[in-house]
Amino acid sequence: MKYVVTGLLALSLFGCSLSVPQPPVAKQTKNLFDNDSDGVINQRDHCPKTPIDAVVDNNGCPTYVDSSEENKIHVLFANDSSVIPESYMQNISDMSAFLSKYPKTHIELKGYASPVGNAAYNVALSERRASAIRQALINDGVTPSRIKTVGFGDTDPVKALDVEESNTLSRRVVAQVIGSQGNVVKEWTVYTVREN
Known part of the structure; x- marks a missing residue:
């Protein structure tokens, strides 16, 4: 019985493929640039001309x-x-x-x-x-x-x-x-x- 279990284990190890499939390539569909350098990408930026040293919210709008x-x-x-x-x-x-x-x-x-x-x-x-x-x-x-x-x-x-x-x-x-x-x-x- 000991040999049967070992044999099945060996067979299952050798029966598996040792190659790993390649991960899918991600396609960038959104604009990830940040033209006004406020830390919020253009795609999400509601205030695209923020002054360079302004404190901004999550939408890229300055705090007044x-x-x-x-x-x-x-x-x-x-x-x-x-x-x-x-x-x-x-x-x-x-x-x-x-x-x-x-x-x-x-x-x-x-x-x-x-x-x-x-x-x-x-x-x-x-x-x-x-x-x-x-x-x-x-x-x-x-x-x-x-x-x-x-x-x-x-x-x-x-x-x-x-x-x-x-x-x-x-x-x-x-x-x-x-x-x-x-x-x-x-x-x-x-x-x-x-x-x-």
Whole structure:
């Protein structure tokens, strides 16, 4: 019985082929290139023009972080005047630079007058004040179509301790602009330098 089992075992070993079949050749049917070098192949890349140092998701799209800031104009005028005092020109220049930084933003200049005199005259005066600021912004390079002016006259006086102070603070042009933009999150490398 021992010889029969050994014989069958020997016969089964010699009866088997010693050659191994060749594995099938894989055909590449997809584009495996990565043209924008973001680590995601073109076939799967939903954002094919990713900045080179951006952090990307599985679809090859960069990660954005929204950032926003605001700037204000607050200019006070002399009684019955639409001449911009020299001390406020820096405030206007700062707003021009802000609008240049955020080219898709628009500004609405709101002009006011103190509640002294005729209401219709005060509306016109407040419009002239807002227009004076508008012209100063245009002179600084802001596109006119981005600036709107509104004159409110004496409809919204500033509350203060006395009438004289209230009138002084009410002769004004104000505006507030919020600018925002999406910045690409950049990946860290050994060459990255910390920004202060």
